[in-house]
Amino acid sequence: MSEILIMVLCTLGALFILIAALGIYRMPDFYTRLSVTVKASTLGVGCILGAVAIYFYDFSVSTKVFAIIFFLFITSPVAAYMISRTAYLSGVKLWKGSVVDELQNSEYLKDGEPTASKPEQPKPNDQIPPSL
Amino acid sequence: MTLQQYLLYIVSPIICLALIIIFIRFLKGPKVVDRVIAIDLIITSGVGLIGVFCIIYDIPSFLDVATILALIAFLSTIAFAYYIDQGDKNGKR
Numbered sequence: 001m002s003e004i005l006i007m008v009l010c011t012l013g014a015l016f017i018l019i020a021a022l023g024i025y026r027m028p029d030f031y032t033r034l035s036v037t038v039k040a041s042t043l044g045v046g047c048i049l050g051a052v053a054i055y056f057y058d059f060s061v062s063t064k065v066f067a068i069i070f071f072l073f074i075t076s077p078v079a080a081y082m083i084s085r086t087a088y089l090s091g092v093k094l095w096k097g098s099v100v101d102e103l104q105n106s107e108y109l110k111d112g113e114p115t116a117s118k119p120e121q122p123k124p125n126d127q128i129p130p131s132l
Numbered sequence: 133m134t135l136q137q138y139l140l141y142i143v144s145p146i147i148c149l150a151l152i153i154i155f156i157r158f159l160k161g162p163k164v165v166d167r168v169i170a171i172d173l174i175i176t177s178g179v180g181l182i183g184v185f186c187i188i189y190d191i192p193s194f195l196d197v198a199t200i201l202a203l204i205a206f207l208s209t210i211a212f213a214y215y216i217d218q219g220d221k222n223g224k225r
Contacts, residue, residue, distance in 0.1 A: 003135045010139060010184060014146040017177050021150035024157050024173060033157075034169055041176045048183040052195070055187050064195045068179070071202050079172065079209035086213040087165040 002054055009051035016044030029095035030087055038080045042072055136188050144188075147181050168212045175205035 023036030046069050053065040094101055151174060158170035182198045 006135060006187065007138055010143045010187070013180060014143045014150075014184075017180055018146050018150045018153075020173060021153040021177075024170065025153045030163065030166055030169075033166065037169055037173050041173055045176055045180045045183070048180045049198075052183045052186050052192075056192050058192065061192045061195065064192075064199065068195070068199055068202055071199075071206075072176070072179075075202075075206040076176070079206050079213075080169075082213040083165055083168055083172075083209055086217045087163070090165075090216055092163055092165060 006051045006055050009047050009054070013044040013047030013051070016040050016047065020044065029098070030092050031084060031094065031098075034080055034084055038076050042076050045069075045072060139184055139188050144181065144184050147177060147184065151177055151181075164212075164216060168209060168216075172205050172209050175201055175208075179205075 017040070020037050020040035023040065024033050027033045027036055049065045049069055053062045056062075088103060154170055154173050154177065158167055158174070161167040161170060179198045179201050182194050182201070186192055186194045
């Protein structure tokens with residue numbers, strides 16, 4: 001009985017990892033690639049490590065597995081947030097079919113840095129009056 | 133078909149195919165950040181492959197390697213993000 005459960009969990013995990021790989025290969029944009037990758041791969045690795053914990057049925061192995069799953073579930077959204085923020089600040093363009101860009105006119109971007117989609121408007125303080 | 137044969141002949145080839153597809157994206161990636169998330173996904177899939185190998189060869193000690201790999205994936209992504217951000221501030225990319 002537990003063998004069937006292990007087989008099902010491992011197959012689900014491998015299929016989720018394959019879906020993540022297809023997503024990172026086929027998606028048109030950096031942000032959509034990131035959005036597919038993080039969720040699917042985290043869930044797939046979680047399924048496989050759960051299968052490991054069921055197979056060994058040992059306290060030390062279960063503790064290690066729980067530590068790895070907890071670490072992955074905590075850190076992968078943080079890493080995705082950091083790398084997407086860096087990508088937006090460094091000028092990676094959105095896909096042309098993207099609907100909304102909420103950071104376009106936001107104060108979140110630092111002063112003076114060029115944005116991704118369109119350059120910032122010149123500030124009124126910087127303009128020198130042409131005729132004196 | 134026993135559990136070990138199933139994992140060895142069906143599950144691990146699926147993960148290896150996924151690794152090959154991710155590596156194609158790593159070679160093609162138009163920007164640096166694409167390559168960074170490709171490396172992150174390769175290491176995360178490697179953690180899954182190590183978990184499958186634990187069951188196939190019945191050795192639970194491989195999970196220590198999986199712990200270290202999960203830590204390295206997070207640290208490398210954070211380090212690359214910090215590095216690219218600082219490089220942009222100085223006008224380079």
